Amino acid sequence: MPSIYVKPRLRDAKKPDQGVLLVRRESNGKPIPAEGADVEHTPYIRRRLRDGDLVRATAPAKTVRAKAAVKPDTTHKETSQ
Template sequence: MPSIYVKPRLRDAKKPDQGVLLVRRESNGKPITEKGAHVELTPYIRRRLRDGDLVKANAPAKPSRAKAAAKSTASAADAGEQEA
């Protein structure tokens, strides 16, 4: 079954500080976080999308391995300089 990335919608678009709706996963009952989640496209998820409780979103970009390695190397070098 295909999967998609979804986020719960805001409770009130005019008052974003009120947070998002509490939409639970069908499989285990745990809520989908504000950041979103990959979920299987089941009839339950389709209903939540149709009703407006969930919205399709772009998954956050994963940092590339080269950038992550360079970042960890740079932070290790900075830590070495601070100790000296």
């Protein structure tokens, strides 16, 4: 089943400091975080979207950290005897 990115809506649009609604996942009952999550596009999620408990959102761009290339130490000193 396809997945979509959703966020819970604010409790009160005029008072954003009150937080977001607590909307639970259908599969395991854990709440969907305020920053959003990928969920399967099931009838349960469609109902939450239709009722306004969830809103579609754009998934944040995943930042890819470039791993520093590990260079071998080639500056070793050779001692001549």
